[in-house]
Amino acid sequence: MTLNITSILFYAFSLVLLGAATMVVIARNPVYATLYLVLTFFSAAAIFLLLGAEFLGLILILVYVGAVMVLFLFVVMMLDINLARLKEGFLSYLPLGLAIAALGVLELAMVYWTAPMGQVPAPAPFPGNYDNTRALGYVLYTQYLYPFEIAAAILLVAIIAAIALTLRRRSGSKNQRTEEQLLVRAKDRVHLVDLRIKKH
Amino acid sequence: MTDITAHWTLALPEIWVLSMACVTLLADLFFAAKLRNIAAVLTGLTLVGAAALTFMLMGQRGAAFNGMFIADPFANVTNLFSYLSVFLVVVYSGRYLRERGLYRGEVFVLLLFALLGVMIMASGGNLLTIYLGLELLALSQYALVAMYRDSLVATEAGLKYFVLGALASGLLLYGMSLLYGLTGSLDVQDIAAGLVNVTGSNLVLVFAMVFITAGIAFKLGAAPFHMWLPDVYQGAPTAITLFLASAPKLGAFALIIRLLVDGGYGVMAVWQQIFIVLALASLVVGNVIAIAQGNIKRMLAYSTVGHVGFLSLGVLAGTLNGLASALFYTVVYVLMSLAGFGMILLLTRAGFEAERIDDFKGLAQRKPWYAAMMLIIMFSMAGVPPTVGFYAKLAVFQAVIDAGYVWIAVIGVLLAVIGAFYYLRVVKVMYFDAPEDAAPEIARDDVAAAFMSVNSVALLILGILPGPLMAFCIYALQGVI
Incomplete structure (x- = not known):
């Protein structure tokens, strides 16, 4: 293996x-977990850049880090999450979780052994x-112009x-x-009252 | 690559409707305070303009945007009937929406976007555009159903519709992906060419066709995929139910033509069998369960399932005559349900929905002309001779018999007789029962009543002279097969 x-x-x-x-999975504080998720997306974006897919990398940062994760953070900070309740039953779910993870690894291994890796x-x-x-822009705005517009x-429609x-x-x-606040002029709010001091 | 902008003028009606939907949205935002009717009026103008553009392009054949957009008489005819149905929806539903605080610009804008979805499906030449058109229609419909937030049933109906509609889209997409895997193309023409070498016993093909047909059946409301239909029709505000029963059905029929006939005509034997099951199940479910309904919206929902069964008969025949009679049936169904739900709208008032069959008691004494119109509508739905409903049923039965399925026609006729019972019950309630004491007075709505009269009388006239409409349907489908 060459290390360049x-x-x-x-x-x-x-x-x-x-x-x-x-860390996303094991962090105790949901805010930390969300921030770790941001880091995860960032690293994934960097790997996309290394692969020469700079558009995907930048979109990942713009959309996921910039918009989706900020939304997540808002939600996490606004919700009053009871951590103790969330951690309840962690051990009882553990065997099922491990079994699913093992199944996933097994499937990946089967793909790895059977797929013609070296032949491609x-x-x-x-x-x-x-x-x-x-x-991408060229294809999107020429060949796929019509579906793009739809x-x-x-x-x-989703916004409406x-x-x-x-x-x-x-x-x-x-x-x-706001519009009424902006239109306010000084004379609407400040009245100068002429108060004469009476001399005794 | 050829010039992408070549022949873009073929899509002028679509471009017009999209632009006008945006104009309506903005105009409503700025001028609704002074001109309350601006959204409705602009919607009407949009429809008239679109109809003019479609007439201008009538009969032109061609493809634009790399074959993603297809212009042919079928698309023109479907578009024209869709404009007509949305126009009638706008006319019939104005008073109902106003009385419930729903007379808002968004309703009309969403109606226009839904119409755009139907138009895109009607001229879709690529699985991608067909699917996107379907989603545009479906999203607008979900929002329209849930728009009446003060009503619990409407919100529930909106959620149910959304979940089941998403499931149906998933089924359809899965079928499309299998079709793509089989032929290596998303273009409908290429798929048709690619399927030439595929035999009917190919398992992937069978799966693809089953999933696509299931998705279409969901959108049409054919049994056993009809579960959402009664709840949504009953729960949605009646003005929206009126719309659900109109243009979207033409869109679903366009799905059949574009996906199964344009794309899969070579493997018709595969989807024909599925349609036999769908048609028979819909006929039984629709006509038998409707008997037990006391809510007229729910009854008409089950009657929709029954009508879908009849139009599926035309589809399964698969010949030019069969498909033309199915298109004829779809158009007639749309006209009948516009009139049927329009009649419920005419009888509603603020705070009174007129959705029980009992609300029609003694209508003949209170409003003889309304009762006469409802009589024509019910006779037409049941298929009683001088009305167009009879001719529509006759045409599909003829097509099925010509295709060699006499037994299916026999079952269809039997179930049509069973179905006549519950339509005639409404007539009996109107003419032979005394009105309920608490029945509120019927509101005046002259414009809607005038259009309703034309609509109902049209059912009678088309029944006596069905020739031109039938010729129009055959003209629409001639190039497709």
């Missing part, structure tokens, strides 16, 4: 990823100016539906009206 800089980086990121993933040649390296963001319409189903204007609720 790429493989050293790959092993480093993989180690961090596996360690962080383990490694893909040809891409030319130096290859840019998979550009390649997907956009579906997302719009989510807002229409959850937004409810209650009369009498005391919320700020």
Whole structure:
């Protein structure tokens, strides 16, 4: 095995990823667990970059780290999670969990032994100016233009539906009206009263 | 690669509806306070404009966007009937929505997006676009059903519809993935070409067809995949039930044409057998269980299952005449259920839903013309001769007999007779029972009543002169087979 800089980086990121993933499961504090999950995604993104899939790597950071995990953190911080109740019955679930894990390992091993691993040649390296963001964009906006637009319409429907189903204007609720606050001028709020001091 | 923008004008109606849905959304946001009807009026304008565009492109055949979009008479005809049904939904449901605080721009915008989903399915040339069109339709429908938040049953119906609809999409997708594995293409034309070398006994093919047909049956509401239908039809606000029973059924029929006929006509023997089971089960479930219903929305839901059984008869015949009669039946079903649910809407008031069969007691004395319209609708659903329902049933039976399945036609006729019982019961309640003392006065809704009259009389006129509509359906399907 040759150790060039790429493989050293790959092993480093993989180690961090596996360690962080383990910590997600065993961390006591759910906020820590969420932060470890962020680290896991980060390491995975780095591995994508090493593989030359820079678009996937960046999207992983933008979408998962930037949006999904922040949402997770909000939820975890807002919920009052009783840790003791969550840990209850850990031992009784352990055998089932271990059995499932063992099954997963067994399946992976079977794939490894039966798949024609050595027979598939490694893909040809891409030319130096290859840019998979550009390649993806090209396919998405030419060949798949029509489904892409429909997907956009579906997302719009999802937004409309989510807002229409959850937004409810209650009369009498005391919320700020930003536009009125911004339009306020000094003379609406401050009255100068001419108070003459009477001389006795 | 050919130019991707070639022939994009074929998709003008779709582009128009999408743009106008966005315009309606924004216009409602800014002007709804002053112009309450703006969303409804813009929706009407959208439909008229789309119909004009479709008439302009009528009869053109071609593909756009690398074969993902197909323009042909079938797509045109399906689109035209979908515009008509959404238009009638908007006209019939205005007062009902206003009385329940649901007269909001989002309802109309979602109706337009659902319509767009149907249009995309009707001209889908690729599994990807067909699936996306289906999801666009389904998502809009889930939201519409759950929109009435003050009603517990509506929320429950929305959730049920969402969960079961997602399951159906999963089934359909699984079938599509098997089809892709078998032929190596998502393009419907390529799939049809790829299936030439596949024999009917191929297990993967059988699985693919079973899953795809199950997904379609779910969307159509064919037994044994009809479980969601009665609960959703009953729970949804009646105005939304009216919509669920209209354009989406045309969309589901488009799924049959695009997936099974365009893609799988070469392996018809495989899905034909599945349709025999679906048709017989739907006929039995729909017509027998409807007898026990006291809620008219639920009764019409089971009657829908029965009607789906009849239209499946046309599909399983598989010939041009069979499919044309199935399309004819679908269109007639849409017209009948628009009228049927529209009649329930006419009788509702704020706080009164008019959804029990008992609410129709003595209608003939209170509103003779309404009762006469309901009489025509019920006769048409039952298939009594001068109405179009009779001709629709006759056409599918003829197609099934021509295809050599006399026994299926016999069972169908028997169940049609059983089904006539519960339609005629509504007529009996209207004409021979005394009105309940507590029956509230019927509200005036002249515009809706006028359109209802045209709709009901059309059922009678089409029954006497079914030729043009039938010719239109045959014209739609001529290029497909």
